[in-house]
Amino acid sequence: MNEPASDTDNDSLAIELETDVESDEDELFPRKSVTEDSRLLVINADGSDYDTSKLPADYISPLSPNWRPTLRLRLIQLVTCTNVFLMGWDSSCTASTYALIGSEFHAANNVSWISTSYLITSTAFQPLYGRFSDIVGRRVCFLFAINIFFFGTLGCSMATSLFTLNIARAITGIGGGGLVTLGTIILSDMVPFRLRGIYQSAINFCWGFGSITGASTAGAIADAFGWRFVFIFQLPIFLVSIILGYLYIINPPFTGMSTQKAIQNIDFGGSVTLVFGLASLLACLSMGGNEYAWTDSKVIGFGVAAVVLLSAFVFIEGKVAKMPVMPLRILKGRLPVSSLCTTFFTGLANNSQLFMLPLYFQSVNLDTAAVAGARLIVPSLVGIVGSIATGVIMSRWGHLSKLMKIGTLIMLAGCILVSTFGPNTPTWKYVTFMMPTQFGNAILMPAALFSMLAHFSRVDHAVATGTCYLIRSIGLVLGVSVSNSINQNSLSSILPRVLANTPNGDEIAELVIHSVTAIKTLPFETRELVVMGYTTSLRRCFQASALSCSIALVASMFCTASTLHRKEDDEEEVATTAPTSTEEEFV
Structure with a gap:
């Protein structure tokens, strides 16, 4: 009878299997050891075998037993949190x-492209920052991203038409795609894995606080000074962040490959096909049933282009790219697939609801932009509480898969409750019914990310982080596009029908679809009919969000990640042995 393999044998077998798998990516990043491959991530505490002349004197490896938070780390955390605050502000404002x-x-009827144009470019460029930061350094990529975001936001404040505003938002997205991703990667360079949950909770807090501030003040700023000042407000904060990032973010030294060779193998083909594939898909969804019929040649053409380009993207990632934007090996295994599916469908549901709630309050309740934004304050505060609690629980006890499932279930309950909103809904229901969605989302987001990271060794964390954010961003993009498509198609069908017996009913329907503020100018009887039409249409959007959450809940049931805690001897061993993606590394 064969004896069961020991833990040592299992580890040796895992290392052997890992080294048997060779790829072009391995040739570019020789995997002599995790230390050499991940460079700054796991530089030995004594700096042996490395040129440490470019490292600051106060740098301490996250694997060192003497690790402690330094002043530099606190300042970098301030920079990171400032950027995340701006991202939260930008999304809610x-x-x-x-x-x-x-x-x-x-x-x-086309205003969704203000968000969609940003999300398309941020989604496409987001994973590139992980790769580029491995090649040219975190500091360089950070400064590029935040300067692009700065000038894009400046362009938004100067836009003279919806088209130019969308172009400026697309430019902003190129920078915005890197700020959140780089924030996580930069802190990962300097913080032990077992403590990242706490640091991630600080990032989530700043996102939530930015969302609250944007939702509560952007409408008031727009009402008082005009919507352009909503973008102008952000510019001074960007300048402070640029200065701090330039002074304190580390640009790590690299070994094992030349920058020129690496740049020649960047996955430009994958990025281009992803950008244009998503743009085609969203154009199809936004135009179909709104500006054009679903059978129109333009809509069909965009749909076909989306299928072809996204199929080419998958082919390039699997067969062509030497340094793929989204390595297909990252998508293998039950746990990564479960985490990414949960992330995708919850991102779709949450962003759809976030996009439609202000429209609901302004079209059904006839609130001003300021009041509509203020209604989102309390739910966002609940989300902050959830994110902080989740960070502490993950770092101390783990329970990653349980947090994912609980968070998704709570979010589903919130989506169902929001779908019951109507013209006569009391204020207390508005407040309490929106809480579960934000609370559940705050729980599951970090749990899903770290469930993904816990499955891989440190060498893969930058790519895994970029992939996780990429999948979530695709969900965010589709959340805006799908919800707007459902709303516009529903309004185009419902309003002409309910206004059939109203004089000039077709003209009124066309007017209120293009301008929500026009609803207030209508006679009482006509206004009530329009409000009823908007209520029915937006309720369908909220029901679609609930359906998306249901799919996410099923996906979360396949997640088995447990904890962030790693054995101390495993962390020391990682610095001198080949990497593995096995779960034996984790407690």
């Missing part, structure tokens, strides 16, 4: 003011 912007440009 746009949702709170897009109805005003669309009404000013007489294009309320």
Whole structure:
């Protein structure tokens, strides 16, 4: 009878299997050891075998037994959290003011592209930052990203039409795609894995605080000074962040390959096909049933282009790219697939609801932009509490898979409750029914990310982080596009029908679809009919969010990740042995 293999034998077998798998990526990043491959991530505490002349004197390896938070780490954390605050501000301020912007440009039916144009470019460029930061350094990529974001935001404040505003938002997205990803990667360079949950909770807090601030003040700023000042407000904060990032973010030294060779193998083909594939898909969804019929040649053409380009993207990632944007090996295994599917569908549901709630309050309740934004404050505060609690639980006790499942279930309950909103809903229901979605989302987001990271060794964390954010961003993009498509198609069908017996009913329907502010100017009887139409349409959007959460809940049931805690001897061994992706590394 064969004896069971020991833990040592299992580890040796895992290392042997790992070294048997060779790829072009391995040739570019020789895997002599995790230390050499991940460079700054796991530089030995004594700096042996490395040129440490470019490292600051106060740098301490996250694997060192003498690790402690330094002043530099605190300042870098300040920079990171400042950027995440701006990301949260930007997301909520746009949702709170897009109805005003669309009404000013007489294009309320196309206003979703204010968010969509940003999300397309941020989604496509987001994973590139992980690769580029491995090649040219975190500091260089950070400064590039935040400067692009700065000038894109400046362009938004100067836009003269919806088209130019969308172009500026797309430019902003190129920078924004890197800020959140780099924030996680930069802190990962300097913080032990077992403590990252706490540091991630600080990032989530700043995102939530930015969302609250943007939702509560953006509408008031737009009402008082105009929507352009919503973008102008952000610029001074960017300048402070640029200065701090330039002074304190580490640009690590690299070994094992030349920068020129690496740049020649960057996955430009994958990035281009992803950008244009997503753009085609979103154009199809946004135009179909809104500007054009679903059978129109333009809509069909965009749909076919999306299928071809996204198929080419998958082919390039699997067969062509030497340094793929989204390595297909990252997608193998039950745990990564479960985490990514949960991330995708919850991102779709949450962003769809975030995008539609301000529209609901302004079209059904006839609130101003300021009031509509203020209604999101309390739910966002609950989300902050959830993110902080989740960070502490992950770092101390783990329970990653349980947190994913609980968070998704709570979020599903919130989506169902929100789908019951109507014109006569009392204020207390608005407040309490929106809480579960934000609370559940705050729990599952970090749990899903770290479940993904816990499956891989440190060498793969930058790529895994970029992939996780990429999948979530695709969900965010589709959340905006799908919800807007459902809403516009529903309104185009419902309003002409309910206004059939109203004089000039077709003209009124066309007017209120393009301008939400026009609803207030209608006679009482006509206004009530329009409000009823908007209620029915938006309820369908909220029900679609609930369906997306249901799929995410099923996906989360396949997650088996447990904890962030790693054995101390395993961490020391990682610095001198080949990497593995096995779960034996983790307690």
